[in-house]
Amino acid sequence: MSKLQPIHARGVTRRYDGRAVVQDASLTLEPGKITALLGQSGAGKSTLLRLFAGLEPLDAGEILHGDVAVSSLSKHVPAEERQIGLIFQDFALFPHLNAIDNVGFGLVRQNKDKRRETARHWLDRLGLSHRAKAYPHELSGGEQQRVSIARALAAQPVAILMDEPFSGLDVTLKSEVRRTALAAVAEAGSPALLVTHDASEAMRAADRIAVMSDGVILQEDTPEKLYLEPVSMAVARALGPLRSVRRNALPEKWQAKVPLAETYCLRPEAVRLDPAGDAMLEVVAAQRTSSLIEIELKLTETETIHALALGPFTPGPGDKLAVSLAPEFVFAAR
Numbered sequence: 049m050s051k052l053q054p055i056h057a058r059g060v061t062r063r064y065d066g067r068a069v070v071q072d073a074s075l076t077l078e079p080g081k082i083t084a085l086l087g088q089s090g091a092g093k094s095t096l097l098r099l100f101a102g103l104e105p106l107d108a109g110e111i112l113h114g115d116v117a118v119s120s121l122s123k124h125v126p127a128e129e130r131q132i133g134l135i136f137q138d139f140a141l142f143p144h145l146n147a148i149d150n151v152g153f154g155l156v157r158q159n160k161d162k163r164r165e166t167a168r169h170w171l172d173r174l175g176l177s178h179r180a181k182a183y184p185h186e187l188s189g190g191e192q193q194r195v196s197i198a199r200a201l202a203a204q205p206v207a208i209l210m211d212e213p214f215s216g217l218d219v220t221l222k223s224e225v226r227r228t229a230l231a232a233v234a235e236a237g238s239p240a241l242l243v244t245h246d247a248s249e250a251m252r253a254a255d256r257i258a259v260m261s262d263g264v265i266l267q268e269d270t271p272e273k274l275y276l277e278p279v280s281m282a283v284a285r286a287l288g289p290l291r292s293v294r295r296n297a298l299p300e301k302w303q304a305k306v307p308l309a310e311t312y313c314l315r316p317e318a319v320r321l322d323p324a325g326d327a328m329l330e331v332v333a334a335q336r337t338s339s340l341i342e343i344e345l346k347l348t349e350t351e352t353i354h355a356l357a358l359g360p361f362t363p364g365p366g367d368k369l370a371v372s373l374a375p376e377f378v379f380a381a382r
């Protein structure tokens with residue numbers, strides 16, 4: 049089986065005790081692309097990953113490698129015969145083997161020298177050649193996860209399936225480990241699935257995102273398209289914070305800029321501080337959150353709106369600020 053084939057889930061369903069935790073889900077993982085599966089806890093993400101891996105049987109639908117069905121109601125190729133690379137949060141390295149032997153472990157078809165050469169190549173690709181002799185307990189969490197990704201990629205898997213692989217890592221390590229690891233995954237060319245509950249991780253890391261809720265894939269598209277053109281409020285909310293506002297609470301000039309609806313959901317970046325802005329709003333509260341300042345602005349006696357600002361100056365309650373609306377970040381609530 050070539051690793052450069054797409055993997056398809058077509059109409060897959062999995063039930064536990066009669067309840068569908070994955071329902072009629074269809075998703076294609078393309079070679080060389082990272083697809084994120086994004087959703088809250090209990091959405092069914094890990095179950096769908098396990099169905100892709102062949103770790104669970106299906107109750108309906110099929111999984112195909114290229115054109116070949118590997119899971120269906122009448123067929124189930126065991127997980128160990130699928131040549132799939134699995135990465136979990138807990139690294140799962142062999143404690144008695146050093147980094148290079150962990151990476152070379154599964155390469156049983158290669159002779160000793162070739163195995164070492166392949167393992168060295170992938171350790172190097174993950175920026176870890178200098179840690180080849182270290183044992184897992186001597187490696188940091190980020191290094192251990194990079195070894196486990198090197199091990200998965202060295203085996204030239206038909207797909208690589210990652211379940212919250214970075215969520216156990218320290219925030220300061222996370223972005224660097226993620227960047228190195230996912231660049232290597234994309235370069236290896238196998239279709240890749242990244243299960244995450246973190247919208248910003250999905251947006252940063254993935255070529256495509258499938259948003260999942262209650263066992264159902266709500267929408268699948270590029271990060272940009274999902275963020276700007278969500279098909280529902282549930283998808284919009286999964287991608288980033290939103291705030292609901294009634295049409296009547298918006299300044300009149302802004303009402304003219306958005307499609308007619310009773311209520312809107314606004315991204316924080318919909319409202320901008322703008323000296324040439326067409327509305328003056330009063331600050332209720334403002335708070336610096338590292339590089340950005342979050343500002344709550346008064347619309348009516350009972351309603352406020354949020355704005356984000358850059359800059360050295362944090363406004364105070366009662367200040368009046370000129371603001372404008374970016375209508376592409378406003379969605380009519382449906």
Ligand SMILES: Nc1ncnc2c1ncn2[C@@H]1O[C@H](COP(=O)(O)OP(=O)(O)OP(=O)(O)O)[C@@H](O)[C@H]1O
Nearest residue numbers: 064065069087088089090091092093094095096245
């Ligand atoms: N073996 C099982 N038996 C019964 N119910 C299960 C089993 N595995 C998962 N579930 C249930 O299926 C639903 C989906 O679980 P799943 O782990 O796929 O969700 P998830 O989106 O990956 O969540 P999390 O991010 O918390 O891991 C949950 O309600 C869970 O309790």
